[in-house]
Amino acid sequence: MSSKSPDRTRGWSGAADAVWAFDVDGTLIGSIRSDVLRPGACELLATLVRSGASCVLWSAGGADYARRMAARHGIEHHFVAFYEKDRRDADGKYRVDHFAAHHQPHVFVDDSPIDLRDDVHTIAVPQFIGGNLADAGLSSLLRSLQHAMITTTPTGEAHDG
Numbered sequence: 096m097s098s099k100s101p102d103r104t105r106g107w108s109g110a111a112d113a114v115w116a117f118d119v120d121g122t123l124i125g126s127i128r129s130d131v132l133r134p135g136a137c138e139l140l141a142t143l144v145r146s147g148a149s150c151v152l153w154s155a156g157g158a159d160y161a162r163r164m165a166a167r168h169g170i171e172h173h174f175v176a177f178y179e180k181d182r183r184d185a186d187g188k189y190r191v192d193h194f195a196a197h198h199q200p201h202v203f204v205d206d207s208p209i210d211l212r213d214d215v216h217t218i219a220v221p222q223f224i225g226g227n228l229a230d231a232g233l234s235s236l237l238r239s240l241q242h243a244m245i246t247t248t249p250t251g252e253a254h255d256g
């Protein structure tokens with residue numbers, strides 16, 4: 096059995112085939128208002144998928160909860176898998192060894208980065224409560240991503256002059 100382990104030293108901006116793991120509550124939907132999808136969520140996910148990345152969704156509420164929330168907000172189709180976030184290592188950090196080998200994340204997006212291991216690439220976003228529709232946590236991430244995609248396009252096709 097061969098396995099291709101993720102190159103964790105690679106920056107997220109250059110990895111078109113990267114696996115991105117998104118947290119649910121407070122990251123993609125409101126932590127209090129779970130009926131509110133965070134502004135920019137759809138566009139960010141669509142952009143990642145279009146660029147060749149794979150997105151997985153995981154939650155302390157369980158894999159079924161993650162899938163249910165994604166379906167409720169119409170973003171389920173962006174994810175290749177759903178996982179629970181419930182096992183911690185000796186340091187109290189969430190483990191990802193229950194993820195399929197080809198779903199091992201290169202990048203985590205989470206409003207609680209303290210729960211994730213220090214040696215993984217985590218993009219921390221402020222907690223989204225659900226009430227502020229001017230929240231820019233994900234749209235600023237998307238802007239950074241788009242900028243990185245343009246500036247790392249090898250052939251320079253993305254821009255004229």
Ligand SMILES: [Mg+2]
Nearest residue numbers: 118120121206
């Ligand atoms: Mg969270």
